[in-house]
Each structure stands twice: as C-alpha cells, then as structure tokens.
Amino acid sequence: MPENRDPRPRRRRPLRAAVGLLVLLAVVGYFAVQRYSNGGVGAPYCTAAATAGGEQAYEMTPEQAANAATIAAVGISKGLPDRAVTIALATAMQESALRNLDHGDRDSLGLFQQRPSMGWGTPEQIMDPVYSADIFYEHLADVPGYSRMPLTVAAQKVQRSGFPQAYAKHESDATVLTAAFGESGTLSCSGPAPLRGDPEKVKAELVRAFGKEALVDGRSGAPAGRTAPGGVAEPEISLRLKRDGGPAEVRRGRAMAHWAVARSHELGIARVSFAGNDWTGGQARGAWQRKGGGGTSGDGGPQAAPDDEVRIFIAR
Structure with missing residues (x-):
C-alpha cells in the first residue's frame, strides 16, 4: 500500500546526480592533465590565433592543422589573396572537417570531397592534399569577382553542393586560420x-x-x-x-x-x-x-x- 512504501529510493536521485557530476569532473580533469601536464606535452593539439594576443582562436588536432597548413600554403604560393584562402579553408571545414577522408557521398573523396566521376581527378590525385587544394583554387580563380562575393556563393560556384548555406558557419574560424598562416596571427602546436x-x-x-x-x-x-x-x-x-x-x-x-x-x-x-x-x-x-x-x-x-x-x- 502507498503508506507503507519505503521513501529511501526517492533520495537516490540526488546521489546519482552527484556521482554523475563527479565522473564528469574526473573526465574533464583527466583531459586537462593530458593537455597541460609536463609543460604541455600531453595529448597533442594545435591552436590558431588571429592576433598575437589570441583574442580569436580555433583549436584543432595536428592532422587538421597539417591539412589547413597545406591549403593555406598552396593558396599563398599561387599568389592568391587571403579571401581565397578563407573560402578554401571554410569549404574544407564543411566538407571534411579538415580531414583527408577516403570516403564520402557517392564517390566523393579528400579534403574537399571532390568526385573523380565529375572530372576532379583520379582517386589518388584527390587524396593528395596538395593536388586537391590546387585544383580547388584553379576552379575558384575562374569565378569572376569571387573575392567580392559572399563566401557561400563563391564556395558554391566551385562545389555545387546540395547545402550551400552550410559553408557560412565556418567563415569566422576560417578567417582566424587564414590570419594565423598569412597575416599577423600565430599557429602553435603542443x-x-x-x-x-x-x-x-x-x-x-x-x-x-x-x-x-x-x-x-x-x-x-x-x-x-x-x-x-x-x-x-x-x-x-x-x-x-x-x-x-x-x-x-x-x-x-x-x-x-x-x-x-x-x-x-x-x-x-x-x-x-x-x-x-x-x-x-x-x-x-x-x-x-x-x-x-x-x-x-x-x-x-x-x-x-x-x-x-x-x-x-x-x-x-
């Protein structure tokens, strides 16, 4: 009967919540120790900052940083403006999260999810970050006035994505990365x-x-x-x-x-x-x-x- 129920089980919820919080804090503490122990030689990560003061920053894995560096390097070596580099970085951030993927929608591959069947190159070429960045810039340079277009429009002229507005959410972070590689920002890796x-x-x-x-x-x-x-x-x-x-x-x-x-x-x-x-x-x-x-x-x-x-x- 209701009046004979033991009320103690009702008190377990706060205890469970407290245990869950302690577990969460332990996990956060573990990763903090991995990152900052021994002078920061724990789990590797990289940070791009738009200025020396680091007011705007973007964190990523060493793999992502290496791919971002390649995209920026190819654009700069071709003498293209920062706007082109930002467009390329934002595109790769959306398409692959700056990872050189060996899979994708249909036959899409690589940093920019380029398709061999659409004339972007062979699978081996597309999986080469230098090649994939270079051919992206070639197509972008063929777009008249791309540097004055909204980023989503310029990227879509090259990619012809089914979700062109998705590029917009990466513009701010891509701008930080561009500054770190080519203007007055910094890139550091621990x-x-x-x-x-x-x-x-x-x-x-x-x-x-x-x-x-x-x-x-x-x-x-x-x-x-x-x-x-x-x-x-x-x-x-x-x-x-x-x-x-x-x-x-x-x-x-x-x-x-x-x-x-x-x-x-x-x-x-x-x-x-x-x-x-x-x-x-x-x-x-x-x-x-x-x-x-x-x-x-x-x-x-x-x-x-x-x-x-x-x-x-x-x-x-």
Missing part, C-alpha cells in the same frame, strides 16, 4: 617533442606545398634550403626570403614557419624560428617564444631568425 625527422623529406614537402621557390635564396637567387652540417643540436634548413620583399614576402615566410609547426609531429621538426620568435616542440605548451624567453632550450636553442629568414631544425 604535445611531446617530435621524433627523428629527415631533412630531405622536409625539403621535398616544402617544395610540394610552396613550389620550387621555397628552396631558392631570395637574396641571391642561388639554391637555398641549406642543411647545416654537424656541430648543431639538430640539422637545420635555412630558408632565406627576398630582402625588402614587402608584405607578400613576409606573408610567405610566416606561412612557411607555421606550416613547419603544423607538420612538426608528422615530419619530425623540433624547432622553428622566424621574425625573432622561436617555437620548440615539447616546450612552453607549444607556444611561440621571443628569443631568450622561457621556451628556449637548455643548450641555448637556435638563434632567432630575422624577418627575412625561416629556420627549421629537424629532430635527430
């Missing part, structure tokens, strides 16, 4: 120090993303991208930009420096130096440091590169 890398592979990937000009000394026109001999902590690739090359050359240098950071885990890049700032893998929670700051290594680290030089140090 996690353990990268493992051993191959300087020749790094050079080859630089050429694929930025073209042969990446390994040409902008000051003399001679072959650049030299790898320093023994006597340094890590093999070094030095990329010298055009002296007094103006904003375009600074933009290219910034893009190469942040490209190196974004691909550091994959390519074994230990340190990057550009414009008086150093990034060192496994230190300072992945943040860039002014020369002489807390992020420099015990052996003194690389000398901070001037504005017209990017220095990339390979782990060994």
